[in-house]
Amino acid sequence: xxxxxxxxxxxxxxxxxxxxxxxxxxxxxxxxxxxxxxxxxxxxxxxxxxxxxxxxxxxxxxxxxxxxxxxxxxxxxxxxxxxxxxxxxxxxxxxxxxxxxxxxxxxxxxxxxxxxxxxxxxxxxxxxxxxxxxxxxxxxxxxxxxxxxxxxxxxxxxxxxxxxxxxxxxxxxxxxxxxxxxxxxxxxxxxxxxxxxxxxxxxxxxxxxxxxxxxxxxxxxxxxxxxxxxxxxxxxxxxxxxxxxxxxxxxxxxxxxxxxxxxxxxxxxxxxxxxxxxxxxxxx
Amino acid sequence: xxxxxxxxxxxxxxxxxxxxxxxxxxxxxxxxxxxxxxxxxxxxxxxxxxxxxxxxxxxxxxxxxxxxxxxxxxxxxxxxxxxxxxxxxxxxxxxxxxxxxxxxxxxxxxxxxxxxxxxxxxxxxxxxxxxxxxxxxxxxxxxxxxxxxxxxxxxxxxxxxxxxxxxxxxxxxxxxxxxxxxxxxxxxxxxxxxxxxxxxxxxxxxxxxxxxxxxxxxxxxxxxxxxxxxxxxxxxxxxxxxxxxxxxxxxxxxxxxxxxxxxxxxxxxxxxxxxxxxxxxxxx
Numbered sequence: 284x285x286x287x288x289x290x291x292x293x294x295x296x297x298x299x300x301x302x303x304x305x306x307x308x309x310x311x312x313x314x315x316x317x318x319x320x321x322x323x324x325x326x327x328x329x330x331x332x333x334x335x336x337x338x339x340x341x342x343x344x345x346x347x348x349x350x351x352x353x354x355x356x357x358x359x360x361x362x363x364x365x366x367x368x369x370x371x372x373x374x375x376x377x378x379x380x381x382x383x384x385x386x387x388x389x390x391x392x393x394x395x396x397x398x399x400x401x402x403x404x405x406x407x408x409x410x411x412x413x414x415x416x417x418x419x420x421x422x423x424x425x426x427x428x429x430x431x432x433x434x435x436x437x438x439x440x441x442x443x444x445x446x447x448x449x450x451x452x453x454x455x456x457x458x459x460x461x462x463x464x465x466x467x468x469x470x471x472x473x474x475x476x477x478x479x480x481x482x483x484x485x486x487x488x489x490x491x492x493x494x495x496x497x498x499x500x501x502x503x504x505x506x507x508x509x510x511x512x513x514x515x516x517x518x519x520x521x522x523x524x525x526x527x528x529x530x531x532x533x534x535x536x537x538x539x540x541x542x543x544x545x546x547x548x549x550x551x552x553x554x555x556x557x558x559x560x561x562x563x564x565x566x567x
Numbered sequence: 568x569x570x571x572x573x574x575x576x577x578x579x580x581x582x583x584x585x586x587x588x589x590x591x592x593x594x595x596x597x598x599x600x601x602x603x604x605x606x607x608x609x610x611x612x613x614x615x616x617x618x619x620x621x622x623x624x625x626x627x628x629x630x631x632x633x634x635x636x637x638x639x640x641x642x643x644x645x646x647x648x649x650x651x652x653x654x655x656x657x658x659x660x661x662x663x664x665x666x667x668x669x670x671x672x673x674x675x676x677x678x679x680x681x682x683x684x685x686x687x688x689x690x691x692x693x694x695x696x697x698x699x700x701x702x703x704x705x706x707x708x709x710x711x712x713x714x715x716x717x718x719x720x721x722x723x724x725x726x727x728x729x730x731x732x733x734x735x736x737x738x739x740x741x742x743x744x745x746x747x748x749x750x751x752x753x754x755x756x757x758x759x760x761x762x763x764x765x766x767x768x769x770x771x772x773x774x775x776x777x778x779x780x781x782x783x784x785x786x787x788x789x790x791x792x793x794x795x796x797x798x799x800x801x802x803x804x805x806x807x808x809x810x811x812x813x814x815x816x817x818x819x820x821x822x823x824x825x826x827x828x829x830x831x832x833x834x835x836x837x838x839x840x841x842x843x844x845x846x847x848x849x850x851x
Contacts, residue, residue: 364761365717365841403689405834433649433741442825455764457717457839458741461822461831477648480739480764538745541726547745550689555741557649 310527311519311561318342319507320349320470321516324482325499329475330507330518331436334416337429338386338469341438345469348380348449349504358498362485365456369439370501372449380448383438387464391425396524400532400553406430406460410553412523416471417553419463429468432458432554434479436470453479458554473560474518521559532556594811595803595845602626603791604633604754605800608766609783613759614791614802615720618700621713622670622753625722629753632664632733633788642782646769649740653723654785656733664732667722671748675709680808684816684837690714690744694837696807700755701837703747713752716742716838718763720754737763742838757844758802805843816840 314332322329335342348354359370391397397411397418404410407419410430420427429435433454440447444465453472472479482499507515522528535556536549598616606613619626632638643654675681681695681702688694691703694714704711713719717738724731728749737756756763766783791799806812819840820833 364764401689405685405687405689405836406832442828444828456740457836459839460836461819461827461839463831465827465829465831477768480648484761535745543745543749544726544728545749547747547749548690552689552741552744555743555745 310522310525312522313517313519314473314507316508316515317506318346319518320345321505321507321510322475323502323504324475324478325502326481327475327478328516329478330473330516331470332415332473332520333470334414334429334468336414337389337416338467341383341386341467341469344381344383344448345438345451346506349506350509352503353449354501354504356503357501358495359482359501360485360495360498361452362455362482362499364484366454366459367452368455368479368482369450369452371439371451382446382448383467384445385465386467386469387428389427391420391427397427398523398529398532400556401551403550404553406463412528412553412556412558415473415520415523415558416468417556428464430458430553431460431462431466431468432471434472434476435468436472437462437466437468440466455480455482460554473520474516474562517563517565519561519563523558594806594809596806597801597803598757598791600792600799601790602630603802604629605789605791605794606759607786607788608759608762609786610765611759611762612800613762614757614800615754616699616757616804617754618698618713618752620698621673621700622751625667625670625751625753628665628667628732629722629735630790633790634793636787637733638785638788640787641785642779643766643785644769644779644782645736646739646766646783648768650738650743651736652739652763652766653734653736655723655735666730666732667751668729669749670751670753671712673711675704675711681711682807682813682816684840685835687834688837690747696812696837696840696842699757699804699807699842700752701840712748714742714837715744715746715750715752716755718756718760719752720756721746721750721752724750739764739766744838757804758800758846801847801849802844803847807842 318333318335320331320333322331333342333346354371357370357372359368360373361369395413397413400410400412402409404419408422409420411418411420417430417432418427419430431454433456435454437452438447439450439452447467483497485498532551536551538546602617602619604615604617606615617626617630638655641654641656643652644657645653679697681697684694684696686693688703692706693704695702695704701714701716702711703714715738717740719738721736722731723734723736731751767781769782816835820835822830
């Protein structure tokens with residue numbers, strides 16, 4: 284444990300880039316409403332932030348489908364507890380849509396202000412946050428990709444890599460990190476994740492299928508920008524490129540609160556670090 | 568990646584104990600109904616397997632409280648999405664109950680047939696399964712403890728270690744492994760986890776508290792043994808000490824299915840390995 288402790292502290296001092304004082308004053312950022320999706324479920328609203336930096340063609344196609352109201356009335360036809368909620372038009376019926384080429388790897392540039400989290404991850408050399416998304420990256424090449432933490436939104440596919448078009452999945456359990464880099468992640472849930480968790484499971488224990496009539500429906504999906512201003516759900520998301528967020532990471536490693544009468548190993552699972560959101564309600 | 572691959576395979580060959588042919592014929596085990604709890608929620612039934620091996624005094628006290636119907640009508644008063652659902656009598660009202668001394672460490676003996684999973688975990692030297700529960704252990708000392716994977720049941724406490732008595736939490740998100748060894752885990756959900764996920768969240772984004780009237784209730788909690796035979800929910804759980812289960816672990820590392828057109832790193836997160844359950848329905 285002592286070994287872990289020393290390495291972790293050294294890592295946090297030397298690898299986490301420092302943020303300017305100006306940044307630390309501004310904890311929150313607004314979402315780009317052109318890249319934000321409202322998913323209406325029976326129990327409530329879910330807000331998804333799309334990620335055009337890592338998956339531009341996926342974001343374009345999904346946004347087009349949303350704008351054409353294609354998802355309205357469709358169902359979550361594969362919901363497995365502690366794994367994924369998969370929904371959409373069901374691939375068999377959507378062969379007329381253009382198949383999307385996998386978009387996973389992204390070359391980090393000097394402009395990308397990521398915040399390093401760990402170099403002890405089981406699946407990748409380094410983990411970090413970039414614009415609220417958990418990423419993995421390689422030190423030398425600076426090639427990065429989005430990670431399958433809970434609440435990410437990815438494109439379903441067949442066995443071959445470039446075979447998805449419309450159906451998507453939301454991760455609802457322990458991060459299925461073995462899917463990193465072989466699936467395209469194009470967004471993440473920033474609000475209403477509890478409603479995704481309330482979707483009816485379609486496979487019980489031992490994988491038996493449930494009645495189709497019990498599948499939860501997508502009431503509608505809309506681009507937030509296309510919704511009348513008064514009906515929008517405006518979410519602000521915690522910035523992950525600030526000194527405040529770095530401090531949050533350090534605090535989660537050090538665990539100074541008296542509740543931790545014995546300190547846990549000073550490491551961080553990137554998928555276990557919450558990135559906060561808040562709803563902005565404008566009084567009229 | 569190649570480095571990880573070689574190490575992982577070597578590990579699986581040399582560290583995972585081999586199971587006898589006899590064992591491999593028997594995939595399932597029955598639960599001890601004296602150590603099984605039925606938790607009735609508004610949306611359905613949840614079955615919890617208690618673990619008297621690791622937490623004998625906790626199991627005894629919780630079982631007594633269940634037998635006295637103490638939890639009936641109580642609520643889940645702290646439910647945080649992707650973290651825990653905490654319920655019970657609320658510590659403030661239960662100071663008359665004996666406080667429990669933390670029960671975490673368990674000395675593995677020759678009789679304990681654990682199945683090793685990984686020596687690349689971020690929090691502990693080795694991970695393994697023992698009787699369906701995810702454990703961590705140290706190679707030299709063979710000291711082990713239960714891990715905070717999704718669906719475990721632990722005892723809530725104040726800041727001091729030995730201050731819990733009745734209230735419990737169920738983990739509902741990415742494994743909060745930093746709680747390992749500083750909390751007592753005394754059981755795990757083996758059926759109906761989706762109903763735990765449907766509990767009303769009591770803290771929204773940014774931690775604001777919700778109305779007490781919206782807290783989900785515990786309809787009742789009973790020891791399965793005390794329930795009339797016809798009303799019992801009989802669950803069988805996948806054995807984790809068999810050759811079949813070892814093969815399942817190996818398969819999850821190697822990922823030979825064509826879906827994995829590119830193989831993921833050959834490592835396993837112990838909290839991401841599902842241990843199956845099945846319901847036994849007796850026709851009368």
